[in-house]
Amino acid sequence: MKVIRLISISTFLFMLCLFENYLNTFISFDFGVYVFLISLIYIGTELFNQNLVIPIFLTGILYDSFFSTYYLGLYTSIFLVLVVLSNFVVSRYSRSNVIYITTISLCLLIYKIPIILEFDLDYWLTGYFTSIIVNSFIFVTLKRALRKNV
Amino acid sequence: MQSTQVIGIRKYIVYFLFIFLSGLLSAVDYFSNKTLSNFIPEQVNFISNFQIPDRLLQNEFSSLSSSRADLVAENIRLKEELSNLRVLYVENQELQDNIESYDLLIKNISDFELTYYSTSLILKNSTDEYLILGGRDYNFEPGDLVINETGYVVGYLGEVFNDYSILESFNSTNFNFRALDENNNIFEVNSNGKELIFSSLESTLNSKVGMLYSDITFGHINKFPLFDLESYEQTKLNNKLTVTVPIDEMLTFQSKLFIPKSK
Numbered sequence: 184m185k186v187i188r189l190i191s192i193s194t195f196l197f198m199l200c201l202f203e204n205y206l207n208t209f210i211s212f213d214f215g216v217y218v219f220l221i222s223l224i225y226i227g228t229e230l231f232n233q234n235l236v237i238p239i240f241l242t243g244i245l246y247d248s249f250f251s252t253y254y255l256g257l258y259t260s261i262f263l264v265l266v267v268l269s270n271f272v273v274s275r276y277s278r279s280n281v282i283y284i285t286t287i288s289l290c291l292l293i294y295k296i297p298i299i300l301e302f303d304l305d306y307w308l309t310g311y312f313t314s315i316i317v318n319s320f321i322f323v324t325l326k327r328a329l330r331k332n333v
Numbered sequence: 334m335q336s337t338q339v340i341g342i343r344k345y346i347v348y349f350l351f352i353f354l355s356g357l358l359s360a361v362d363y364f365s366n367k368t369l370s371n372f373i374p375e376q377v378n379f380i381s382n383f384q385i386p387d388r389l390l391q392n393e394f395s396s397l398s399s400s401r402a403d404l405v406a407e408n409i410r411l412k413e414e415l416s417n418l419r420v421l422y423v424e425n426q427e428l429q430d431n432i433e434s435y436d437l438l439i440k441n442i443s444d445f446e447l448t449y450y451s452t453s454l455i456l457k458n459s460t461d462e463y464l465i466l467g468g469r470d471y472n473f474e475p476g477d478l479v480i481n482e483t484g485y486v487v488g489y490l491g492e493v494f495n496d497y498s499i500l501e502s503f504n505s506t507n508f509n510f511r512a513l514d515e516n517n518n519i520f521e522v523n524s525n526g527k528e529l530i531f532s533s534l535e536s537t538l539n540s541k542v543g544m545l546y547s548d549i550t551f552g553h554i555n556k557f558p559l560f561d562l563e564s565y566e567q568t569k570l571n572n573k574l575t576v577t578v579p580i581d582e583m584l585t586f587q588s589k590l591f592i593p594k595s596k
Contacts, residue, residue, distance in 0.1 A: 208456045239351075240355070255358050260359070
């Protein structure tokens with residue numbers, strides 16, 4: 184039962200990751216809609232659990248194997264760091280929208296680190312700030328919607 | 334107070350262990366020349382497994398109600414016919430698009446000794462690299478040129494898997510390309526994401542640089558045009574030429590791409 188649960192969570196996360204990539208291939212704006220990143224932050228802030236480490240690890244391994252040209256394990260560690268960081272920030276400071284936006288900004292910076300290291304500031308800075316606004320809005324809306332449903 | 338902090342940090346231990354494991358995997362992958370990261374894609378035909386089965390497209394489930402009245406059966410038969418015709422229409426449109434793009438390609442290329450495999454985008458990853466259809470199943474190899482329907486080079490294959498490949502396009506972080514101009518001067522082409530930077534490797538350039546081409550001396554399959562630099566500002570420093578060109582065109586799902594291979 185536990186194995187099935189792990190496999191289903193891993194599959195769901197990988198599908199989200201795939202969906203995020205498809206979405207950002209379709210939209211040709213300067214910003215990105217990072218649904219998978221939002222879900223990782225949501226896991227970090229709301230659902231943080233040691234049992235989720237394996238699904239996140241597996242999703243990272245699959246992403247590294249199929250979609251990335253970087254070494255195996257790079258995106259896996261990025262995904263895990265994001266969850267730890269978002270949980271750390273939220274548990275250390277109060278749960279306010281400012282903290283959530285700060286968390287998203289920090290996480291997005293780490294998420295996009297391969298591009299940030301390779302390319303100049305003017306390539307990613309505008310897109311980065313726009314993405315923070317868009318993704319923060321999605322995150323806060325999602326949080327409110329889920330809170331109401333519960 | 335101190336013990337609460339310890340408990341707070343303790344909850345991350347498993348995560349830190351897995352981050353360490355990921356780092357270890359990266360190190361092994363680095364020293365094994367990416368054998369580890371290529372292992373899973375080499376075992377699985379990932380893209381082929383995602384194709385929608387024809388059965389679903391043809392809506393065969395509607396035939397389950399064949400025992401109903403004739404009118405209902407006729408209705409279902411017509412619905413099936415309609416969905417079959419829709420599938421044929423989509424297929425027909427795709428074929429017409431392919432014919433048009435091949436027609437355009439034929440007008441723009443000179444070498445007919447090569448086979449031009451048609452390919453298209455699947456998705457863009459987090460580092461702005463494109464996944465395209467076709468891999469080892471078409472004998473593609475890393476470094477193979479990718480051209481558009483006008484015959485211009487749009488990138489090269491960075492990594493090749495069973496049924497898909499990763500295209501290093503102009504706005505990819507790893508894009509690095511060598512090309513020759515009409516006077517056989519060598520140029521190195523790099524990208525900063527928004528601009529392409531063409532730098533000459535030799536210091537004896539007197540005239541203005543025009544069209545750049547791929548060349549077999551760099552392992553390319555043939556001579557294909559890359560960029561016409563004539564209309565761009567060319568700066569000379571220490572007798573070496575640098576030209577910066579903004580990247581205007583982005584690849585889309587509608588972009589028709591071809592990979593030339595020898596027959």
